[in-house]
Amino acid sequence: MAPNAVITGWGMYAPERVLTNDELSRMVETSDEWIATRTGIRERRIAADGETATTLAVNASRDALAVAGADPLDIDLVIVGTCSPDYPLPATGVLVAQQLGATRAAGFDLQAACSGFLFALATGTSFVRSGMYRNVLVIGVEVLSRFIDWTDRSTCVLFGDGAGAVLLSASDQPGGLLGVDMMSDGTGAEAIIIPAGGSACPVSPQTAAGNGHFIHMAGADVYRYATRQLAESTLAAVRDAGIGLTDIDQFIYHQANLRIINSVGKQLGIPDEKVFVNIEKYGNTSAASVPMALVEAVAAGRVKPGDRLLMAAFGAGYTAGSAVLQWTADPQRAFLAPGSQTRLGQPQRQLEPAAAG
DSSP states (O other), X not given: OOOXXXXXXXXEEEOSEEXXXXXXXXXXXXXXXXXXXXXXXXXXXXXXXXXXXHHHHHHHHXXXXXXXXXXXXXXXXXXXXXXXXXXXXXXXXXXXXXXXTOTTOEEEEEOOGGGHHHHHHHHHHHHHHTTSOSXXXXXXXXXXXXXXXXXXXXXXXXXXXXXXXXXXXXXXXXXEEEEEEEEEOGGGTTTEEOOSSSSSSOOOHHHHHTTTTSOEXXXXXXXXXXXXXXXXXXXXXXXXXXXXXXXXXXXXXOOSOHHHHXXXXXXXXXXXXXXXXXXXXXXXXXXXXXXXXXXXXXXXXXXOTTOEEEEEEEETTTEEEEEEEEOOSOTTHHHHSTTOOOEEOOOBTTOOGGGGO
8 A cells, every 4th residue: 555645744944034114115115004005014034144045944844853753864855945046056955955964865956936835745745655755855945035126116025035844754644635736837937037047048247237136026917817826726726635615624825915815715715714824924935935834824723633724826937836735743743842943033123124135
């Protein structure tokens, strides 16, 4: 009988440095009221000098391993979902494995932008269910503050840094992924893009001078597409699981924009109390968004063994992914695990606006 794959450990890391809307208003023409009413964001975390996608991912992963009671040597594979890796090469997954001491593990990166964690979760589950590996560490991490034009109001108010991780382990018990939907639509490739730095437009003095290495986004187009596609992907994953929307106990959507989350909930008739939201604290952390929200939902008592969760994200590409997951672990393990902590640094609110750049 083929093994199942269930989440046995979970953890997150958010940098200590906080950048509030009020501080942003001293950098660009905006205000707390303008940002909050349009996005639901009040503040976001910014990686400190010396913090990278690898260091954020390692912190989150150490918590996930502590919760699972697992040793780094137990890890067979590390999958990192990110669009802000340390380097174009080598892969961040290789660096994370090395820093964790996971010397037996293979590692690679998966790039599906904000959908990256869900694509990685589906990939990791497949490796475990195939019998190839028993323990797969799945990470979503971003340091998007390094790819932001802090003079561009349309993007700089949206993004933040962070990491979330889960350990998938082979098990003979039911649960884990019940249904999955993944899609991509390259017709939207230029709607969210970092246009320079790749083989299509290599680095040059001209690309640097033209802000080609920062995120460019057609916000209105993205909003319209995301609200429709997230709803469609949600329904597709639920159908794949063979259940109905009312069978879902908690919805954990990509925290990109509160209006998008509310619009999807209204389209599908989802009660507000079933939708977890933490966008006000972190902004859009791309591939880290869903796992960070999952960790906080568990910590808040919103998830219990046997619950069915619907996680969904939408990102550049366009990409979208949804997963129906039956939770099997005891949430109290996160509080009892030796060495585990909520790796949420004490907010450092003295951040000077200039430091964000």
